[in-house]
Amino acid sequence: MKNSSRLAAISTFIALTALVSVIAFSWNWAGPTLQPVIAQGLAYLIATIALYLFVGNSGIFSFGHIAFMSIGAYVAAILMISEANKKLNQPDLAHFLATTQMNPLLATLIGGLIAAFIALIVSLPLIKLSGLTASLTSLAVLEIVHVVAANWINLTNGALGLTGIPLLNNVTELWLVAILAIAASLGFQQSRWGRRLRASREDEVAAHSLGMTVNKDRRIAFVISAFFMGIAGALYIQLLGALVPETLYISATTMILIMLIVGGMTSLSGAVVGSIAISTISEILVKIQDGVQVGGIDIKGPIGIQPVGLALVMLLTLIIFPKGITRSREITFRIRMR
Amino acid sequence: MGLSIALVFGIMRLVNFAQGDLVMVGAYGSALFSHAPWVFTLIIVLVVPILFALIIERIAFRPVRMASDSTLLVTSFAVSYLLESLVLLFLSATPRGVNLAPALGHPFNIAGLLIPWLDVATVGSTAVLLVGLSWFLSKTRTGVYMRAAAEDFTTARLMGVRANRVIAAAFAISGLLTGVTAYLTVAQTGQVYPAMGVNLLLVAFVATTIGGLGSLSGAVLGGYILGAITIFIRAYLPAQLASFTQAFTYLIVIFILLYRPQGLLTSKLNRTRV
Numbered sequence: 322m323k324n325s326s327r328l329a330a331i332s333t334f335i336a337l338t339a340l341v342s343v344i345a346f347s348w349n350w351a352g353p354t355l356q357p358v359i360a361q362g363l364a365y366l367i368a369t370i371a372l373y374l375f376v377g378n379s380g381i382f383s384f385g386h387i388a389f390m391s392i393g394a395y396v397a398a399i400l401m402i403s404e405a406n407k408k409l410n411q412p413d414l415a416h417f418l419a420t421t422q423m424n425p426l427l428a429t430l431i432g433g434l435i436a437a438f439i440a441l442i443v444s445l446p447l448i449k450l451s452g453l454t455a456s457l458t459s460l461a462v463l464e465i466v467h468v469v470a471a472n473w474i475n476l477t478n479g480a481l482g483l484t485g486i487p488l489l490n491n492v493t494e495l496w497l498v499a500i501l502a503i504a505a506s507l508g509f510q511q512s513r514w515g516r517r518l519r520a521s522r523e524d525e526v527a528a529h530s531l532g533m534t535v536n537k538d539r540r541i542a543f544v545i546s547a548f549f550m551g552i553a554g555a556l557y558i559q560l561l562g563a564l565v566p567e568t569l570y571i572s573a574t575t576m577i578l579i580m581l582i583v584g585g586m587t588s589l590s591g592a593v594v595g596s597i598a599i600s601t602i603s604e605i606l607v608k609i610q611d612g613v614q615v616g617g618i619d620i621k622g623p624i625g626i627q628p629v630g631l632a633l634v635m636l637l638t639l640i641i642f643p644k645g646i647t648r649s650r651e652i653t654f655r656i657r658m659r
Numbered sequence: 660m661g662l663s664i665a666l667v668f669g670i671m672r673l674v675n676f677a678q679g680d681l682v683m684v685g686a687y688g689s690a691l692f693s694h695a696p697w698v699f700t701l702i703i704v705l706v707v708p709i710l711f712a713l714i715i716e717r718i719a720f721r722p723v724r725m726a727s728d729s730t731l732l733v734t735s736f737a738v739s740y741l742l743e744s745l746v747l748l749f750l751s752a753t754p755r756g757v758n759l760a761p762a763l764g765h766p767f768n769i770a771g772l773l774i775p776w777l778d779v780a781t782v783g784s785t786a787v788l789l790v791g792l793s794w795f796l797s798k799t800r801t802g803v804y805m806r807a808a809a810e811d812f813t814t815a816r817l818m819g820v821r822a823n824r825v826i827a828a829a830f831a832i833s834g835l836l837t838g839v840t841a842y843l844t845v846a847q848t849g850q851v852y853p854a855m856g857v858n859l860l861l862v863a864f865v866a867t868t869i870g871g872l873g874s875l876s877g878a879v880l881g882g883y884i885l886g887a888i889t890i891f892i893r894a895y896l897p898a899q900l901a902s903f904t905q906a907f908t909y910l911i912v913i914f915i916l917l918y919r920p921q922g923l924l925t926s927k928l929n930r931t932r933v
Contacts, residue, residue: 382732446917456732457868458916460861461909472902571857575740582733628744635737640722643730 329653330507336652337503337593341366344597345496357560362600363495364557366593369580370502371549373592375542376581378515379535380522384574385459386550388466389436391569393551394558395470397432398483401425406485410478418476425487426494429555436551437544444540463574470566482565489559498556502549506589509545514538522587576603579631583638585645590652595645599631606630677715677735678837679860680742681708685841686851687746704845705838711742712834716827724826739856746853781843788836789879801828869915885912 341363348359372386399414400423407419423431443462450458470477477483489495509515514537521528521535528535558564576599584595606627638645688707692700719738723730796802804825807815816822844859845851862885870881885908892907900907 446913450916454868454916457864458913461865461912464861465906465909468903468906472906571854575736578733578736579740582737626748629741629748632737632741632744636719636734636741639730639734639737640719643723 327511329651330511332653333590333651334503334507336654337590338500340593340597341496341499341503345492345499348492358600358604360489360492360495360560361557362597362604363492363499364553364560365577365580365600366596367495367499367502367553367556368550369577369584369592369596370499370506370589371546371553372577372581373586373589374502374506374509374549375546377587377589377592378510378518378522378542379539380587381539382456383459384456384578385461385463385466386546387569387574387577388463389440389547389550390554390557390573391466391470391566392439392554393429393432393436394554394564394569395432395477395483396435396551397425397428397555398486398558398564399476400428400431401487402483402485403487410481410483410485411475414475425489425559429494429552429559432555433548433552436554437548440544440547441540444543448536448539448543463570467566467570477566480566482563482568484563486558486562486564488562489556495556498549498552503589503593505545505549506592509542510589514541518542579635582635583645585642585647585649587644587649588647588651591645591647591649594647594652598646599634602634603627603631677738677742678833678863679856680739681711681834681837681856682841682844682859683746683851683853683856684708684711684742685838686845686855687750689842689845690851701842704842705835708838708841709831709834712830712837713827716830720826721823739860743853743856750853781847784839784843785879788839792832795832801825805829865909865912869912869919884915888912 344359345363348356351359368386368390372383375381375386376383399418400421402410403422404420407414411419447455447458447462471480473479510519517528517533518535518538520531521533521538525535554569558568561568577596580596580599581592582595583599584593585591610626642648685704685708689700689704692703715738719734720731723734794802796806801824804815804820805828807818807820808822808825812822815825840859844855863882866881866885867878868881869884870877870879888911889904889908892904892911893901896904896907
């Protein structure tokens, strides 16, 4: 029994990795207009997987996860922007920060670690809350991070934001991190902690009666999830080159929530498929908004059609497939053992 | 605002994200008809959110009513996003200035204190609504049905409470409360913009959460506590930290929740027994 579930997990890993790899490699053949779309799509993919790791396993909806993406992004940006640029934008930065300029890869990793560390601190009080109260409080966390980012002028340059962030010129890192996130997520799902957490998601009272205390498991999921969120944020801003407090706030939150919901909240395949589907739909809508020619016919939608389209997709999905387009199943295939 | 969230939550265990956007819709209603006589504008602001609340309930929430708490939460989130994007699509993102009820802006004088009529109107309408709602819930048939449904929805249905009608009524009332919120907010700030709902909603959510989800008096108490904390922090925080007021407010809120995870006034049905 245990063996077969492990095999199923391995097959899911292979299927999802293949899917992500196809998308990552298509970057090489894509034109200059499509390349950033693919790269940003991959960054969102990582963030959605990270969100799934917590929400999908614990069943607690978090509206605040983008806060950790923002933290990762700010930490990485401050560490990797060149000294000259910092003098220009942040004259009051503490000396040791102003003079360091790290390798982007290292800065990204530190961004993830600090996001995870802050998640650990935040989790101390938040873990005591249950269900809906926790969901609403996570919004308060997002708000706190946003207020700090907008007002700690010395560190973040406030609403003017940071510029001169070194750009990524390929998707290798995004691809590797996406695969790592898939592996971590599946590994967690298979682990003792993940299974306990899923049990508590289905029926918290029953899980308690079997002697499971899930607070620790929740915390583990929360911290791992925040780590990948931070990394996703750090990579994401290396695609944009600039960072303001609004970059990672309500609209980004909406985006990853739509991705997870449309895909299917309680399966990893849902997170992956959902984020790919939504990135595609969103890009098509943006194209229509800008005006495209299909078969000689001009199609031009009104401005603002993209969010309306996404909202409709999300609402219809919830009504027609309440468990998402993957029905919250994992993509598996049978591996023959001789 | 907090009141209407508490009401819908109590009955459906639904935290309605779209509530904030109903305020926004109502506010736009006032903006589009701001040149009409004030009674007409007031009626528009009150009626439009009620209509929207009923439409939303019928189209979006009825199909998913039996689903889990978080599905409902997410559905309301989707509705909220849809409303906001529709306003972006048909109107625009730029804030519009509205001068609603200029008469309310004038202060009047009590023993040397200048008090704007608007503040009186705000406090007065909150009191009227609270009393009216308590009367409605305890004295009228629909109100009693509503409380029964909040207590135990399945049993209430078995006893002959019409589920659709009660929930629709709850949504209509929440629409009315939202309309009042919209009118007062626009009169106070003189501006409407698509994201205004979200900002208000956050405050209302936090207020209802500290007050205790699903408890009406808790919602009012939560609102006042939140206001008090904000003013207190603003007064005692050193000037260079003033811009962080909101962050500190939410921090304190989190600590309150740490000691009272269920909120200050808890409704009984809300506790999970383990």
